[in-house]
Amino acid sequence: MTQEQLIPLLQNKDERAFTTMYDMYSKSLFAVISNLIKDSEEAEDVLQEAFVKIWKNIDSYNDSKGRFYTWILNIARNTAIDKLRSKGYNNSQKNLSVENFVSMVGDNSRMNHRIDTIGIKDFVKKLKPKCIQLLDLLFFKGYTQQEASEELNLPLGTVKTQNRNCINDLRTYLNVS
Incomplete structure (x- = not known):
């Protein structure tokens, strides 16, 4: 099933279309x-929450504003960032045992493999070092532009401009390949 066939079915609340969408996109969104x-358990919960948001808000998707994958990717990413910023999540992270830290180190190495599997890092590596650093903060570590501005000691406007330019450079690489 193509994306063009899938979207109208989702908008008509076809449950089989939801299952198809989940099968098509769950691995990359989970990464x-x-x-x-x-x-990983928290990440799975966030993935489920993201798919519920996609399902409930599918009527707000507009293909003239961007690709479907980009739209669902932003929902998943924003859901994860919301989770990170939630008071309950922050409190639970303060109380982690040593065993959790050991498993987090292991999960991180597997995550790098997952990102490599979908090919994003290969394209990002082709960018200028300042773009690599900025995109790492904004997209891989979940920083806001304001937080990236503070981390990099750059004005917010500069971060926004560089982000836009870096994304355009990334698009150029993606269209060429």
């Missing part, structure tokens, strides 16, 4: 979420 949420 992005897992890069932000290190605990």
